[in-house]
Amino acid sequence: MIFLLGGSGYVGSAYQTLLQRKGLPFRNLRRADFDYTDQAALTSLLRRERPAFLINAAGYTGKPNVDACELHKAECLFGNGVLPGRIAAACTDAGVPWGHVSSGCIYTGSRPDGTGFTETDTPNFTFRTDNCSFYSGTKALGEEVLAGRPDVYIWRLRIPFNEVDNPRNYLTKLIRYDTLLEAANSISQLEEFVAATFACWEKRVPFGTYNVTNPGEVTTREVVDLIKKSGVATKDFKFFPNEAEFMRTAAKTPRSNCTMTSAKLAATGIRMTEVHDAITQALRTWRKA
Numbered sequence: 001m002i003f004l005l006g007g008s009g010y011v012g013s014a015y016q017t018l019l020q021r022k023g024l025p026f027r028n029l030r031r032a033d034f035d036y037t038d039q040a041a042l043t044s045l046l047r048r049e050r051p052a053f054l055i056n057a058a059g060y061t062g063k064p065n066v067d068a069c070e071l072h073k074a075e076c077l078f079g080n081g082v083l084p085g086r087i088a089a090a091c092t093d094a095g096v097p098w099g100h101v102s103s104g105c106i107y108t109g110s111r112p113d114g115t116g117f118t119e120t121d122t123p124n125f126t127f128r129t130d131n132c133s134f135y136s137g138t139k140a141l142g143e144e145v146l147a148g149r150p151d152v153y154i155w156r157l158r159i160p161f162n163e164v165d166n167p168r169n170y171l172t173k174l175i176r177y178d179t180l181l182e183a184a185n186s187i188s189q190l191e192e193f194v195a196a197t198f199a200c201w202e203k204r205v206p207f208g209t210y211n212v213t214n215p216g217e218v219t220t221r222e223v224v225d226l227i228k229k230s231g232v233a234t235k236d237f238k239f240f241p242n243e244a245e246f247m248r249t250a251a252k253t254p255r256s257n258c259t260m261t262s263a264k265l266a267a268t269g270i271r272m273t274e275v276h277d278a279i280t281q282a283l284r285t286w287r288k289a
């Protein structure tokens with residue numbers, strides 16, 4: 001039995017689909033039915049039911065985007081900074097190995113030599129570096145809380161996308177935003193992300209932190225070119241002249257735009273599609289939800 005926390009959310013739903021497709025028994029815990037944020041309650045449930053593995057896809061993201069986290073700081077800090085610590089304590093207590101969905105948005109830019117950040121690079125878009133959104137700061141705290149634990153995977157997801165039109169999908173966002181910010185990013189195809197992360201457990205790769213992004217990096221203009229080429233949208237895409245203008249007119253808090261390498265994951269034998277190919281595939285099979 002696998003326990004899934006936050007399985008009704010955007011990322012959690014993809015885990016549900018994966019586990020159903022694999023025919024694996026799982027239990028989706030929702031706070032409305034069982035308060036898994038209560039550490040004592042979660043510990044006794046885990047001790048009693050003894051799931052083989054737990055996936056934490058719960059957290060606070062802000063909707064429609066991370067700007068909303070600036071207005072709901074307590075919930076955001078609790079969901080991303082405090083809750084992972086409680087789950088960690090409960091899992092260790094009950095002897096349940098687990099995986100935590102983190103975010104690559106704890107970095108900005110790329111390494112000094114232009115390559116993508118690796119798992120050993122210290123996050124540079126955090127409360128410690130004092131340049132981040134509240135959301136990113138709390139996700140970095142969540143990772144700090146889990147650092148060094150021997151029984152957890154920390155999986156870094158980044159700007160998810162797939163072929164289903166949805167306000168949370170990066171491709172939908174670029175199609176719908178009035179004006180776009182030019183940036184280079186490493187991003188994650190959602191179904192590949194959940195499959196790759198679950199494969200970490202199936203293959204029993206060593207616990208620890210993994211960047212789970214499609215290999216390579218892509219600029220906003222490249223994504224727009226792929227969108228236009230696919231025919232999914234043919235509008236005249238507008239771009240901000242610079243990031244200052246984006247911040248002045250469209251955002252309340254800075255965004256993490258960054259490149260990362262998922263070579264550590266690939267070295268375990270878990271492969272993801274090259275990023276331009278993955279975007280092209282999504283656009284080729286584009287559909288309404």
Ligand SMILES: NC(=O)C1=CN([C@@H]2O[C@H](COP(=O)(O)OP(=O)(O)OC[C@H]3O[C@@H](n4cnc5c(N)ncnc54)[C@H](OP(=O)(O)O)[C@@H]3O)[C@@H](O)[C@H]2O)C=CC1
Nearest residue numbers: 006009010011012030031057058059060079101102103157
């Ligand atoms: N979507 C994205 O762009 C990215 C998301 N992530 C991470 O993935 C995880 C899931 O995100 P996503 O699926 O998009 O988010 P959703 O808001 O769609 O779902 C998150 C779920 O978490 C549960 N939850 C538990 N505690 C809280 C809390 N304090 N505030 C809000 N929700 C809470 C809720 O489930 P319930 O009430 O049913 O228990 C909720 O449905 C988060 O940790 C996020 O940081 C990382 C990178 C990118």
Ligand SMILES: Cc1cn([C@H]2C[C@H](O)[C@@H](COP(=O)(O)OP(=O)(O)O[C@H]3O[C@@H](C)C(=O)[C@@H](O)[C@H]3O)O2)c(=O)[nH]c1=O
Nearest residue numbers: 061065066103105158159160173177179180181250255
């Ligand atoms: C608001 C806005 C954003 N953008 C760009 C900025 C950025 O590169 C990209 C995504 O920004 P958004 O504000 O839509 O999304 P944002 O909420 O920043 O997305 C993030 O959510 C959290 C949960 C994560 O963990 C991240 O991985 C990422 O998915 O779109 C525009 O081009 N135009 C706009 O008007």
